[in-house]
Amino acid sequence: MDDLIKELKIKIEKLENEIYFKNGLISILSHDSKELFGNFLWLVESLEQKIVSEQDFYKLLPQVKSDARKNLQTVQDSTAWLKTQYGNFKIKPEKILVTDLFHHLEEQYAAKLREKSIKFYFKGDHNSFIISDRLLLEYILDKIFNNALKYSSTGQDIYLRQVSEGDQTKLSVVDSGIGINEKYLATIYSYDNPIFQGTAGEKGAGLSLKIVKNFIFLLQGNIDIQSSENKGTTVSLFLPNFIA
Structure with a gap:
């Protein structure tokens, strides 16, 4: 019962x-x-x-x-x-090299990286892979990386960090940008959180992280955000190496 x-x-x-x-x-x-x-x-x-x-x-x-x-x-x-809500949408697990995800972001944001003179680095095992849905995972990383770039100032580096932890992979996007005030972290996925402009005046609707959390749930994973004002933000994804 x-x-x-x-x-x-x-x-x-x-x-x-x-x-x-x-x-x-x-x-x-x-x-x-x-x-x-x-x-x-x-x-x-x-x-x-x-x-x-x-x-x-x-x-x-x-x-x-x-x-x-x-x-x-x-x-x-x-x-x-x-x-992901209508029709016959199904998770399609496939073997994905983590460095392929890194290069996808690197190519997607090449112009914006140049505009802000920001270097993007990979830290981890270059031979590591994850079994997940490429479409959803690329969307998730795209939104997280876009935020990291948006809230970073000129010359501040960004990293994609990979760590294998048992039967899961931890992927983290790490920046040293303006960060998030502690009082806003607890409500970051709510619609009550204020919308902040990027360091170059970039705007957003504050919707991307809410969809990211929804997609992480579909992938049977978890997300964690650690941030300090004026010190940067680390967004970590904990993803299983299989999808049941």
Whole structure:
């Protein structure tokens, strides 16, 4: 009986988390889309009615572009999550060389790494591999690395660190950027957490880590975030070397 109650509690908690996540996702999509299109409509109408000059109109376009890029990222993140919720989505385990994941990030972010003069290094066994779903794992690492890059200043190095621990692999993205204040760490996966700009003014909707946590659950793994303000952040993934 106790085991049954425990199992039911786990299922209820899982459903509550899913409802919370979906409601938050809908809220973000609704708010951000309304704000973007509202601002753009106001800008165009103001130009038509000559409330703003053409010169001022063009000055405001970079802000509109920045907001549009943020909203596009939100839509892309939401689409990635939706693909795991509907249809016949199934985890597809395959043998993945960890250095392949490193090179994927290195190539994906080559331009941004150059812009900030940031070096990206691999620490670990170059022959190590993990059995996991490549699509989900690359998405997870992409979002974590993007945050590390966003909150790092010029010349601050970033590492992908691999450690084998029994029947699991620990992958960590380590940066020495601006870090996270301790009071925000406890609510980092909630929708109440404030959204911070990157060191070069980069914007986000604060959605990526919430989807990352959801995907980690699908991979039967865990995530841990250690951070100190102005000292950097280490995001560690604990992934089984098999998926049941």
